[in-house]
Amino acid sequence: ALTDDILIxxxxxxxDPVTTTDELIPSGETSSFRSNPLxxxxxxxxxxxxxxxxxxxxxxxxxxxxVAGEDIFAALPEAKEVFDKIxxxxxxxxxxxxxxxxxxxxxxxxxxxxxxxASCQKVLGGWANIANEYATKRYRSNLINWGMLPFVIxxxxxxxxxxxxxxLPDIRKAVEEKQSEITAYVVKGSELKEFKLGLGxxxxxxxxxxxxxxxxxxxxx
Numbered sequence: 001a002l003t004d005d006i007l008i009x010x011x012x013x014x015x016d017p018v019t020t021t022d023e024l025i026p027s028g029e030t031s032s033f034r035s036n037p038l039x040x041x042x043x044x045x046x047x048x049x050x051x052x053x054x055x056x057x058x059x060x061x062x063x064x065x066x067v068a069g070e071d072i073f074a075a076l077p078e079a080k081e082v083f084d085k086i087x088x089x090x091x092x093x094x095x096x097x098x099x100x101x102x103x104x105x106x107x108x109x110x111x112x113x114x115x116x117x118a119s120c121q122k123v124l125g126g127w128a129n130i131a132n133e134y135a136t137k138r139y140r141s142n143l144i145n146w147g148m149l150p151f152v153i154x155x156x157x158x159x160x161x162x163x164x165x166x167x168l169p170d171i172r173k174a175v176e177e178k179q180s181e182i183t184a185y186v187v188k189g190s191e192l193k194e195f196k197l198g199l200g201x202x203x204x205x206x207x208x209x210x211x212x213x214x215x216x217x218x219x220x221x
Contacts, residue, residue: 060125100127109139
């Protein structure tokens with residue numbers, strides 16, 4: 001389930017006018033991995049950003065340690081400095097704060113309704129996407145069904161860049177209360193830089209899916 005606050009690292013930044021589902025997870029050579037989510041995920045963004053998988057998996061080590069009750073900072077050393085900076089302004093317990101990765105793309109999800117375009121990101125520890133808009137309703141719905149926050153940001157200069165950490169305080173409350181504007185912070189060097197994100201129109205069911213973590217949890221009750 002979604003925690004009160006989340007920390008996400010930008011691990012890919014794509015400025016193409018449109019990003020297709022075939023670019024997010026290629027067809028063809030991946031077909032033999034359809035029943036192997038972990039194997040299939042290794043191909044995520046392989047044609048567009050070959051470094052994405054390794055970067056996402058490195059962040060995921062921190063979340064796996066957190067969930068297991070192990071030392072987060074041993075698994076993801078860079079997170080220590082990030083949480084220290086956050087806690088100069090907030091009172092955040094790293095052990096209760098989800099850590100994940102995210103992708104920025106201008107207009108992702110064009111093309112087929114391939115669910116794996118979203119599920120492979122989640123398998124690798126993705127918690128969110130940020131886009132100027134989503135190319136298809138189906139891709140956005142797939143993100144939500146896998147518990148990933150489908151953030152939107154206006155066109156223009158981005159307040160963050162690849163490899164930055166973004167902190168979203170009170171994100172669970174924002175989803176529960178149907179807030180149209182989300183306050184986020186870029187954790188950059190010695191400062192926290194505030195900026196705004198949107199979530200777009202979401203149904204009550206979609207919000208509940210996000211809060212519970214994914215569609216499977218939603219149906220589990």
